[in-house]
Structures are given as structure tokens and as C-alpha cells.
Amino acid sequence: MGTYRNKLLAASLAVCVSVGFSTPAHAWICTYWVNDPVMSSTINGQATATSAKFDVELATSSTIITNIFNRLIAATKVQTAQRSADASRNSVGIQKAMQAYASAVNQQSVAEEMVQAQREFGAESRIASACNATVVLGDVTRAISSVPEQARNWISSDRIPSAPGGAILPRQAVERRLSGHLQRYCSQDEVSAGLCASVGARATADVDANTLFDPTSSQEDVEAYINNLAGDPLDKPTANEAKTPAGVLRLATAMRTEAMRSPALASLAVLRTQQAGGSGAGLSSQSNVTVIQALDEIMQQYGGGPKYQQWDAEVSAADEYGVLRELVKLRALSMKLRSYQTQSMTRIGAMISALLAGEAAEQQ
Secondary structure (H helix, E strand, O other): OHHHHHHHHHHHHHHHHHHHHHOOOOOOOOOOOOOOHHHHHHHHHHHHHHHHHHHHHHHHHHHHHHHHHHHHHHHHHHHHHHHHHHHHHHHHHHHHHHHHHHHHHHHHHHHHHHHHHHHHHOHHHOOOOHHHHHHHHHHHHHHHHHHHHHHHHHOOOOOOOOOOOOOOOHHHHHHHHHHHHHHHHOOHHHHHOOOOOOOOOOOOOOOOOHHHHOOOOOHHHHHHHHHHHHOOOOOOOOOOHHHOHHHHHHHHHHHHHHHHHHHHHHHHHHHHHHHOOOOOOOOOOOOOOOHHHHHHHHHHHHOOOOOHHHHHHHHHHOOHHHHHHHHHHHHHHHHHHHHHHHHHHHHHHHHHHHHHHHHHHHHO
């Protein structure tokens, strides 16, 4: 049976080869059929076994692959969870670190600001007597600033007949001066000479220059002295006389005399204002400190007076901010005093100019 099968296979193969070579330009399909029940049964059995084994192996492989993928998925989940946890920890750590850094920077900034504030406003950055020095500076500033306005208000024609713009007749001014002298300013010598009935309460105050520089002098005493010093006004023409040539000349002469006297009267008013006290003429500064008192306080503080040594020691112990503050105050004080000195020199120049103008008019 086997020999027959082999021969049949060989014959079939030979036919296929011969057919294939006889027509090389065409492709032929060679089929054969074996009518062998044993062989078919064997082949079918082997195919079934192979298929069954393949299915088993496939199932096994599928199970293995499924387990591998499950493990990979589990590992991926674990790794993802681990990365999420790490990322969360890193985020929290970074956030905490940034908060700690911001807090440290803020504390450092606050500490630096406190140190700077301590340097600028601490005990070493200011002079112990700074408040008193500021008060003195304010007194000087207010006293000097109030002088010009007070001096202008002080000179008025109703109290000083020779002031510019007055209309009091000379005889009326003389009567006023003599009446005031007899009632208040007579001296013992004048009483002995029979000129006065009794010694006045303020003897000779209306003719004594000390009245002008005495802070206790009243306004009435100072006005009496200035009236005696400046003299009486010139006689001005009446309304009808002013229309005549002679009246015009008299008015022009009176006006020129008032202008010549004006610089002296203004300077006298300033001198009195500098010395006036709060209870006398009412010409004290806004802080009730006179210019002379304020200048005396400056000399005591900065000019070697009793307070200078204390101030010098405090400045030596101060830091740069304290020294700069003192320098600023001294610069401000210096500028104010320099302006005050300039005003004084201007008044002196005005009086000299008035004297020269009067001298030139007399020579003409």
C-alpha cells in the first residue's frame, strides 16, 4: 500500500514537472488527490491535535500576554501615582520654599527699614535740644518777618504829625508836644527853673534816646520822643490857598520835607519794633519775642554762650543725619539773618541818600 502511494506521488510529481517545462510561458497549478483513508485519518488527527495544541498554546500565550499587560498597566498606575505624589510634594515644597523666601525677604526689608528709621530718627540722629533750637529758630523767623509790617503800621500821621501825608497844623503839633511834656515828662531841673509844676512820671523820656531802645517804654513815650526828634510838620496851604502859586509852592515844599524825613521815620519805627515788648507798644512778634531777644538767644545757643558747649557736645555725638539736620537749620537761620542785615543796610543807604539830597538842595 505504501509502495503504491509513493509511486502515485512520484507519477503525479513527474506529470507536474513535465507539464510545467513543456509550457514555460504559462503558470500551471498542480493538484493531486489521495484516496487513502488511513492517510486522511492520520492527517486529520494530526491537524486536530495540532489545532487543539495551537489553541492551548494560544490561550496560554494570551493569558501570559494579558498578565504582562495587566502588570504593565499596574506598574504604570503605580508609577503615575508615584509621579503625582512626587509632583505634589515638589509643588508643596516649592510653594513652602517660596513662602519662606518671601517671608525672609519681607522680614529683611522690614529690618532694613527699621534700621534706616533708627538711623534717621533715633537718638543719635537728632540733637537732644533740637526742640528748643527749633523754637528759637521759629521765634527769630517770626520776629524778623513781622518787623516791616509792624513798622509801617506804627508810623501814622495821627500819632506822628510829621509823618508823610499828615494835615495837622504846625501850631497844633507844637501845642500837643508841649502839653504832653508838661503833664508827663518834666524833669526836676525844669521844676526848679519854674517851667513845670511837678516832676513827671516819665521824666525826660520824651527827649531821651534810651526811650527808643527800652522794651518797657510805652507807645506814648516812644511817640513823644520821635515827635521831638523829627520836629513839627510844615504848614500846608488850605484848599483855597492851594489854588494860588504861593500855595502850590508851600505844598510842594511840605511834600519834599515829608519825603526827606520819611527814611529816618521808617528806620526809627523799625528800631522801636525790634525792641518793643508785648505789653508796651503792642509791637511784639507773633511769638511775643522781640527781635533783640531772639538774637540774644541765638548768641547763647550758637555764639559761645552758656548753651553752646552743650549743643557742641550733642552735635559731636550725633550721626550724619543729626549733623545734617543741624546744618539745614543753621543754613536757614543764616539766610534769614542775612536778609535782615540786607534790609538794615538798605535803610542806612536810604537815610544817607536823603541827607545827600538835602545837602544838595541847600547848596542850590
